[in-house]
Amino acid sequence: MLKQTPLNARHREAHAKLVDFSGWEMPIHYGSQIEEHHVVRREAGMFDVSHMLPVDLKGEGARAFLRRLVANDVDKLQHTGRALYTCMLHEGGGVVDDLIVYFMTESWFRLVVNAGCVDKDLAWMEEQRRRYAPELEIKPRRDLAMIAVQGPKAAERLWQALPGSRSLTERMKPFYAVLVGEMFVARTGYTGEDGFEIMLPAKAAPFFWQALLEAGVKPCGLGARDTLRLEAGMNLYGQDMDEATTPLESGLAWTVDLTGERDFIGKDALLRLPRERQLVGLVLLDRGVLRAHQKVFTPAGEGEITSGSFSPTLDASIAFARVPVGVAVGDEVEVEIRDKRLRARVVKYPFVRNGKVLV
Amino acid sequence: MSIPADLKYTQSHEWVRLEADGTVSVGITHHAQELLGDMVFVENPTVGRRLAAGQECAVVESVKAASDVYAPVAGEVVAVNEAVESAPERINQDAYAAWMFRLRPDNAADLNGLMDAAGYQAQVESEAH
Known part of the structure; x- marks a missing residue:
């Protein structure tokens, strides 16, 4: 039995072609993958990415824990809402998963991980938490849905659908996030275009999807998302890197911070292994x-x-x-x-x- | 979309039309293009090549995947559709107009071994379950 996102009924109404994606029933396209691709490059499209999992890391010392857990240095995150793309490595330097880390407060960081890696990621993070920071809490947020609105007209159409978000996001730079009521609005994406990834309560997702639709945002499937990210030069976990490859041989050296004294899981292996x-x-x-x-x-x-x-x-x-x-x-x-x-x-x-x- | 009654069909989702000159045109069905999605590449056999029935002889690729096309009957390739090679999306637009290649069958009676529209319809329905 495939898992369904809160937007499943909307996809069916739109005659999406639904496929098994990491155990989730997801839209691959709504008619033409190529047209959906062009819509995102030229106007604005939206993707249901609710299969991805937001994970909240709560408690004092969250920063210190993340400095050990991931290969990029979260000390680069000094302003509220700032986001960082990074890999989480095992001791041998292989990639457990890639993720985005958002800094909200010193006792609240949000991580967003891949759908296909959820179980092993949570097990891995839990193991490290027990070892290094038992006082912290790791909270998977399956109560949230996630919608990516992407394209040169994404901002304009998001503000049309959600007028209250305009003042808070208008001057927000890429790789920042802000809370808009119950919504977590991040200026991030996986297409190489301007846009937002919005996490919101599952119950609100169908209404928000409808509002975006009425603002002229076209539903796009995961097929277009894949060609968009490939053109944009963005890695896909399980294809471009996995546990058998290091970030350094996967085009991700820019996400690894080897400077300074900071010790992170996998660092020794990265320094030792020939490239x-x-x-x-x-x-x-x-x-x-x-x-x-x-x-x-x-x-x-x-x-x-x-x-x-x-x-x-x-x-x-x-x-x-x-x-x-x-x-x-x-x-x-x-x-x-x-x-x-x-x-x-x-x-x-x-x-x-x-x-x-x-x- | 209804399955044209004047064509023959294979289990591997090719359609076959008997032309007035005794050759047959071959393409992939509407159902097949729907499964594959947006077409981006077509590779046809070379003219003059002799094919056995069921032999892999052409390839169609969508954004999503590559799929082999098989010779419906034994014969010699007498023409290929360059318009479809340069614009593979024609298969998505009208699969039954977008023929890929033409064969001169070794034995015209071999066409009788292919499915008619009702038979192909039944196959498509059984695959959906």
């Missing part, structure tokens, strides 16, 4: 579609595609590939697709940001 692989972007030069697990041949050795698809914005196929260090931007490599070798160019991602092609 032999890197994540690069690929644009296919021949006709075809790059997909995860296709082999990549380079002068420096073999690699593998971790995420690949058709890019609606570029009208070409793009991918992330894990390849040996030594492969450089501008190199031409070969990708094996159904026994044929096709040519691809190595590029620096993101491929697209704020509607503009960058490669």
Whole structure:
């Protein structure tokens, strides 16, 4: 039996194609994935991401605990509402999950974790809590729904749907969050466009979804979310990194803070392990579609595609590939697709940001 | 969308139309394109290639996934639809107009072994349960 979000009935009314996504019945598209992709790049779309889990960390010393738990340094969070993208590692340096940490008060940080990792994340965090900070409380917030409103017109349409949010969010920069009544409104997302991720009580979610719909925000499925995040150069847990790979070989070195004396779980391993692989972007030069697990041949050795698809914005196929260090931007490599070798160019991602092609 | 009565169908979701010159046009069904979603790539067999019945001979890829297309009957490829190769979304727009390739069947009687519209309808319904 698949789990359903508070918006399931709305998706059915809209004739969404529903699929099993990490045990949740989620909309993959509402008709055309490519149209939904373009709506987010050009106007505003919304995604039901209620399968993701907000987890509140409560109590004195929450900051010190997080400085140990995650690879980025939460001391970068000094202003109320500030958010940080980071990975949570195990001792061997592999990635348990990637998450966003929001700083609200010294005794309240909110973490948002991936749906497919919820059970192991909670078990891992609980184990570390008992070991390092038994006085803290970890509260999973399954009582909350989560809606992402994304696109160049996201702000305008959010204010239309929720006029009271305007004064509080108008001057809010990316990677900040604010409480608007019962709603937790964050200027974050997974598309490379401006927009908000809004956490709100499950019961209120269908009404808020309807208000956004009336303000002209188009429902978009997780299919478009995947091509949007790929174009935006954003990693997907389980594909681009997992427990067998470190953030350093997954294009996530920028999320790891190795400076200073701070000790975090996995730090020793990251300092010790040789760095032999890197994540690069690929644009296919021949006709075809790059997909995860296709082999990549380079002068420096073999690699593998971790995420690949058709890019609606570029009208070409793009991918992330894990390849040996030594492969450089501008190199031409070969990708094996159904026994044929096709040519691809190595590029620096993101491929697209704020509607503009960058490669 | 109703399943055209004048076509033949395979279990692997190809449709087959017998043309006046004795060749057959092959495409994928409306139901198949609905399962796959937005089409972005079509690879056809080369003209002149000889195919056995049921042989993998073409590929359609949507944003979501790649899917093989099989020869409905044995024969030789006599034409491919370049318009569909350069605009795969034509399959989404009208699957039964967007033929992919044409075959000259080795044996015209082989078409009798394919499903009619009612048979294909029954298969689609049974797959839905």
